[in-house]
Amino acid sequence: MVAVLITALGKFVFMDFLAWRLPFITIVSVSWIAYIVYRKIEIKGIFKYWGLTLDTFKASALKVIPFGIISVICCFAIGHFQQTINITWHIIPILILYPIWGTIQQLLTIGLIAGNLQDLKYKKLADITIISITALLFAIVHFPYYWLVIGTFLLAAFYSYLYLKIRNLFVLGILHGWLGALFFYTVVGRDPFEEVFGVLFK
Numbered sequence: 001m002v003a004v005l006i007t008a009l010g011k012f013v014f015m016d017f018l019a020w021r022l023p024f025i026t027i028v029s030v031s032w033i034a035y036i037v038y039r040k041i042e043i044k045g046i047f048k049y050w051g052l053t054l055d056t057f058k059a060s061a062l063k064v065i066p067f068g069i070i071s072v073i074c075c076f077a078i079g080h081f082q083q084t085i086n087i088t089w090h091i092i093p094i095l096i097l098y099p100i101w102g103t104i105q106q107l108l109t110i111g112l113i114a115g116n117l118q119d120l121k122y123k124k125l126a127d128i129t130i131i132s133i134t135a136l137l138f139a140i141v142h143f144p145y146y147w148l149v150i151g152t153f154l155l156a157a158f159y160s161y162l163y164l165k166i167r168n169l170f171v172l173g174i175l176h177g178w179l180g181a182l183f184f185y186t187v188v189g190r191d192p193f194e195e196v197f198g199v200l201f202k
Contacts, residue, residue: 004108007032008141021196025101032104050111051167060168064175067158071179079186087185090193094181098192102180103173106159109138111169114160131160147188155179 007028014024039046047053079085114134117125139153159172184190 004112007108011141025196029101029104050107050115051163051169053168056166056168057170060162060166060171063162063166064171068175068179072182075182075186084189085186086189086191090191091181091185094193095178098181099174099177102176103169106169106172106176109134109156110159110163110172113137114163118164127164130164131157134160145188151183
């Protein structure tokens, strides 16, 4: 959990302050994937414990679909009201790549925070407490963009609730990636493709 907090602080420094988005995302992704592989070798069954499994994929996906549909409608409705809808071909690579980054984020926030809080041995926390803590931390990481803070708080609250019932990070990662991409191009009016990969084409 300490490493998760360090990663979150690094986001403010390297992504927000220095605008080193691509290097930060690349280094963090490689580092955490290496950690995941190491833990897989070290501890048998850790993938299933975290929810990196297909066993619960269908059950989790069926719970997510209604929420996803409502979220998509809300994104377009808010974007239309604000006149911030700016969908270009850039959204295609983001829809492909963002679920990978989204799954890593879900492991860090939902898997390692909500999961560990749920499994505390010395004190049993109520689900509402775990959900609130996890959602608040995830929202804070997206400060100071108020729409992202609101959106990620609501999403993380739902993610945490579902994860405590059905542990599957793949479903949450895909949902995070697709809704996150759509949220940027409709509600926020930003182009994450340009922000992350634009430096490569200049």
